[in-house]
Amino acid sequence: MSQTLEYKGYSGSVxxxxxxxxLHGRVIGIRDAITYEGTNVRGLEKNFRxxxxxxxxxxxxxSKEPDLPFRGxxxxxxxxxxxxxxxxxxxxHDQKLNRVVHDALEQFLSRS
Structure with missing residues (x-):
């Protein structure tokens, strides 16, 4: 089972x-590389935050706009x-390609 950490709208791998x-991880869903580690779960969570x-x-x-995770x-x-x-x-079907891909992905993930 995959676990992620959540903080201020950012998600991190474990x-x-x-x-x-x-234990180590990285913030996922953004272009900038943010990594962290810890010797136990509490330390990993603290270092992620x-x-x-x-x-x-x-x-x-x-004065840089931070990457927003999962911009869509x-x-x-x-x-x-x-x-x-x-x-x-x-x-x-008189749809936009984005809608077709969105619906297909939504349907695929709802089966998981």
Whole structure:
């Protein structure tokens, strides 16, 4: 089962390194690289929150807009044939391609 941490709208992964005997993770859903680690769950959670706070503070000091997690847009590489099929389906059903992809993804994830 996959676990994530949540803080101030940011999500972080929870991973274990058997080689190093530590927990570690990264903030997911943004372009900037934010990582953290801890020797136990409490330490990992504390360091995750501190990493997010440091990132937001850095952005403020640099007058930089922080990346917002999961902005709702991403690029998908489908391949020529699947792209064509999806576009033709959208056209035939008087829909935008984005709506077709959204609905397909929603349906797929609701089965999981």
């Amino acid at each position: 991973l274990y390194s058997a080689d190093d005997k530590i 501190a990493a997010v706070d440091e990132y937001l503070q850095f952005c403020e000091q640099e 847009t991403f690029n998908v590489r489908l391949g020529h044939e699947l792209h064509k099929r999806a576009a033709l389906y959208a056209e035939e």
